Amino acid sequence: xxxxxxxxxxxxxxxxxxxxxxxxxxxxxxxxxxxxxxxxxxxxxxxxxxxxxxxxxxxxxxxxxxxxxxxxxxxxxxxxxxxxxxxxxxxxxxxxxxxxxxxxxxxxxxxxxxxxxxxxxxxxxxxxxxxxxxxxxxxxxxxxxxxxxxxxxxxxxxxxxxxxxxxxxxxxxxxxxxxxxxxxxxxxxxxxxxxxxxxxxxxxxxxxxxxxxxxxxxxxxxxxxxxxxxxxxxxxxxxxxxxxxxxxxxxxxxxxxxxxxxxxxxxxxxxxxxxxxxxxxxxxxxxxxxxxxxxxxxxxxxxxxxxxxxxxxxxxxxxxxxxxxxxxxxxxxxxxxxxxxxxxxxxxxxxxxxxxxxxxx
Amino acid sequence: xxxxxxxxxxxxxxxxxxxxxxxxxxxxxxxxxxxxxxxxxxxxxxxxxxxxxxxxxxxxxxxxxxxxxxxxxxxxxxxxxxxxxxxxxxxxxxxxxxxxxxxxxxxxxxxxxxxxxxxxxxxxxxxxxxxxxxxxxxxxxxxxxxxxxxxxxxxxxxxxxxxxxxxxxxxxxxxxxxxxxxxxxxxxxxxxxxxxxxxxxxxxxxxxxxxxxxxxxxxxxxxxxxxxxxxxxxxxxxxxxxxxxxxxxxxxxxxxxxxxxxxxxxxxxxxxxxxxxxxxxxxxxxxxxxxxxxxxxxxxxxxxxxxxxxxxxxxxxxxxxxxxxxxxxxxxxxxxxxxxxxxxxxxxxxxxxxxxxxxxxxxxxxxxxxxxxxxxxxxxxxxxxxxxxxxxxxxxxxxxxxxxxxxxxxxxxxxxxxx
Numbered sequence: 136x137x138x139x140x141x142x143x144x145x146x147x148x149x150x151x152x153x154x155x156x157x158x159x160x161x162x163x164x165x166x167x168x169x170x171x172x173x174x175x176x177x178x179x180x181x182x183x184x185x186x187x188x189x190x191x192x193x194x195x196x197x198x199x200x201x202x203x204x205x206x207x208x209x210x211x212x213x214x215x216x217x218x219x220x221x222x223x224x225x226x227x228x229x230x231x232x233x234x235x236x237x238x239x240x241x242x243x244x245x246x247x248x249x250x251x252x253x254x255x256x257x258x259x260x261x262x263x264x265x266x267x268x269x270x271x272x273x274x275x276x277x278x279x280x281x282x283x284x285x286x287x288x289x290x291x292x293x294x295x296x297x298x299x300x301x302x303x304x305x306x307x308x309x310x311x312x313x314x315x316x317x318x319x320x321x322x323x324x325x326x327x328x329x330x331x332x333x334x335x336x337x338x339x340x341x342x343x344x345x346x347x348x349x350x351x352x353x354x355x356x357x358x359x360x361x362x363x364x365x366x367x368x369x370x371x372x373x374x375x376x377x378x379x380x381x382x383x384x385x386x387x388x389x390x391x392x393x394x395x396x397x398x399x400x401x402x403x404x405x406x407x408x409x410x411x412x413x414x415x416x417x418x419x420x421x422x423x424x425x426x427x428x429x430x431x432x433x434x435x436x437x438x439x440x441x442x443x444x445x446x447x448x449x450x451x452x453x454x455x456x457x458x459x460x461x462x463x464x465x466x467x468x469x470x471x472x473x474x475x476x477x478x479x480x481x482x483x484x485x486x487x488x489x490x491x492x493x494x495x496x
Numbered sequence: 497x498x499x500x501x502x503x504x505x506x507x508x509x510x511x512x513x514x515x516x517x518x519x520x521x522x523x524x525x526x527x528x529x530x531x532x533x534x535x536x537x538x539x540x541x542x543x544x545x546x547x548x549x550x551x552x553x554x555x556x557x558x559x560x561x562x563x564x565x566x567x568x569x570x571x572x573x574x575x576x577x578x579x580x581x582x583x584x585x586x587x588x589x590x591x592x593x594x595x596x597x598x599x600x601x602x603x604x605x606x607x608x609x610x611x612x613x614x615x616x617x618x619x620x621x622x623x624x625x626x627x628x629x630x631x632x633x634x635x636x637x638x639x640x641x642x643x644x645x646x647x648x649x650x651x652x653x654x655x656x657x658x659x660x661x662x663x664x665x666x667x668x669x670x671x672x673x674x675x676x677x678x679x680x681x682x683x684x685x686x687x688x689x690x691x692x693x694x695x696x697x698x699x700x701x702x703x704x705x706x707x708x709x710x711x712x713x714x715x716x717x718x719x720x721x722x723x724x725x726x727x728x729x730x731x732x733x734x735x736x737x738x739x740x741x742x743x744x745x746x747x748x749x750x751x752x753x754x755x756x757x758x759x760x761x762x763x764x765x766x767x768x769x770x771x772x773x774x775x776x777x778x779x780x781x782x783x784x785x786x787x788x789x790x791x792x793x794x795x796x797x798x799x800x801x802x803x804x805x806x807x808x809x810x811x812x813x814x815x816x817x818x819x820x821x822x823x824x825x826x827x828x829x830x831x832x833x834x835x836x837x838x839x840x841x842x843x844x845x846x847x848x849x850x851x852x853x854x855x856x857x858x859x860x861x862x863x864x865x866x867x868x869x870x871x872x873x874x875x876x877x878x879x880x881x882x883x884x885x886x887x888x889x890x891x892x893x894x895x896x897x898x899x900x901x902x903x904x905x906x907x908x909x910x911x912x913x914x915x
Contacts, residue, residue: 244641
């Protein structure tokens with residue numbers, strides 16, 4: 136760890152910065168003499184630190200994935216972990232996704248805590264049998280005799296022109312599989328804290344890293360504690376519309392709130408952080424106050440389908456406007472940048488959705 | 497095929513039991529006990545199935561007992577086993593209790609998995625049994641991972657990974673053997689080749705005459721043995737397990753065997769196997785053969801009869817145990833997640849405030865009654881429907897859902913669950 140103190144503030148300030156400052160202040164009060172510090176690091180660095188610290192903390196944590204030896208995976212997340220921990224704990228696999236996810240399942244059943252990297256989320260389709268029919272079900276169908284403490288990390292999402300087989304957001308498939316947990320952090324602090332929790336969890340967790348976020352800067356307190364899975368976070372307080380989102384689309388939602396504020400529309404923005412188990416309580420408590428709900432996601436709408444249904448089921452009497460989803464169009468992801476932008480939600484879409492949510496006709 | 501082959505051909509006891517020591521004689525009796533337990537237990541499963549007392553289907557391994565018992569006779573008690581959809585024999589040969597096996601298959605709370613697994617999903621942690629498996633070829637990567645774990649932990653355990661000729665055509669077979677070879681894992685892949693992938697003759701869908709040949713592609717020894725000959729199987733398995741345990745890497749062992757029953761209990765004579773072929777294989781039935789071997793080795797007929805009576809009684813008791821056991825209470829459903837509290841694991845509909853979805857509905861009449869009371873409420877609480885807004889068109893294309901559209905899926909969940 137660098138350990139040096141860094142600026143509090145920056146481009147992703149707002150409530151996050153305030154919360155961090157608050158955390159730092161509380162800690163300073165709680166432990167006088169210690170030197171709490173906040174660093175600005177990338178989302179990628181945050182993930183790396185979580186992996187490294189968990190590997191240092193627990194010898195059973197191991198990494199499996201493609202191209203981990205030179206460069207730390209396709210997006211460089213595992214960095215020098217092969218050099219640090221050696222081939223005994225960082226295993227570079229052949230291109231056999233179903234095979235090595237299954238290997239991780241077997242290792243997890245017998246005492247290890249494997250963290251698997253699937254190079255692009257699109258390739259998780261190759262491993263669905265091991266993920267869905269094995270990892271997700273083993274604890275339950277063997278009546279608790281075996282646990283599967285497995286993390287499958289994978290970069291998802293569009294934005295880089297990779298085209299149809301390297302740009303998908305398939306999380307809505309996964310949230311409908313009993314036994315899996317699905318996590319999708321939107322910033323560095325959450326990436327670090329949630330990955331630590333995912334590794335310590337005794338269940339299979341799919342950990343979705345939006346690839347456009349890898350270079351995003353964010354503040355992380357030193358010795359970032361694990362962040363509980365299944366707990367959403369209110370990123371902005373508001374009174375008129377509740378916007379819920381996660382991952383890369385969270386920033387779009389915050390931007391929309393910023394644009395609408397001067398127009399007299401006050402948006403509450405919630406980052407789900409964990410998609411399964413879903414923190415429906417935080418979302419529905421907010422919607423009961425605002426009476427309006429917008430959900431924003433980069434996939435084709437299936438996460439929103441679930442969240443919006445929960446909102447309608449639980450907040451029916453409190454709804455004063457429409458429940459609105461913003462999602463990708465129901466097409467494969469095109470490679471061409473301008474076309475990609477048409478398919479993937481943009482700021483305008485979120486703004487329109489918020490306005491639409493206010494309609495009562 | 498490999499250096500192991502030649503040694504397998506002439507197993508130590510291939511020509512009879514002459515010169516057998518006391519320990520070996522006792523082991524031979526145990527093998528009979530174990531094969532007979534599998535045979536009678538599976539016959540009982542067939543009987544229970546025919547009376548609709550089991551849950552789902554069952555895949556019997558009758559005829560294949562020498563393969564299961566022969567391989568596990570060569571294994572240590574602490575070694576892991578990964579099995580298949582045809583896994584009752586592997587379970588019993590590894591030491592599972594017929595009573596808990598039958599209870600599981602009958603869906604009872606006293607089964608190994610409280611009745612939640614059923615025939616194809618039975619794990620038994622206390623004996624290192626990592627599961628029967630309902631996905632053809634699904635166990636191969638899991639077994640490979642257990643071998644990786646064993647190697648990383650330095651535990652000395654070998655994994656016995658059973659699968660069939662059908663699974664040898666799954667990608668998992670090729671991916672797993674490749675990784676195990678690259679990483680020199682302590683695992684023996686046991687392909688029980690009974691000639692048929694369900695109703696499809698293996699020779700018509702397999703690129704090689706012998707699956708053991710495929711070992712060459714993965715840089716490991718491949719050994720084919722007569723799977724009806726327990727000693728041949730045991731001899732080959734001993735060699736393979738010793739190699740795996742020594743750190744020299746995996747072995748692919750192919751046991752040529754035959755199932756005397758159909759693929760599953762749903763099979764009703766589809767004529768895919770010539771009757772002469774079945775009759776020919778039945779001549780090699782390992783049980784009468786082994787019984788004869790015991791007699792020839794001087795085991796008294798009375799002792800053998802005693803064993804047979806003992807196993808028959810054991811299966812009777814197991815049957816009574818299973819059928820007299822209760823079904824699990826609903827709280828058995830709550831361990832979807834390790835470490836979950838009951839509240840956290842509860843189905844979503846239990847928590848909702850909407851009465852339509854908060855009350856599990858027991859009957860169609862009750863469903864209609866609830867719907868009748870709900871109809872007006874729903875139209876009031878959802879004044880604007882559920883618009884879906886595609887990206888780039890957030891205001892334009894708004895789809896209105898009626899209260900009826902909204903209500904239907906909400907009811908479907910508890911109604912289905914409740915029944």
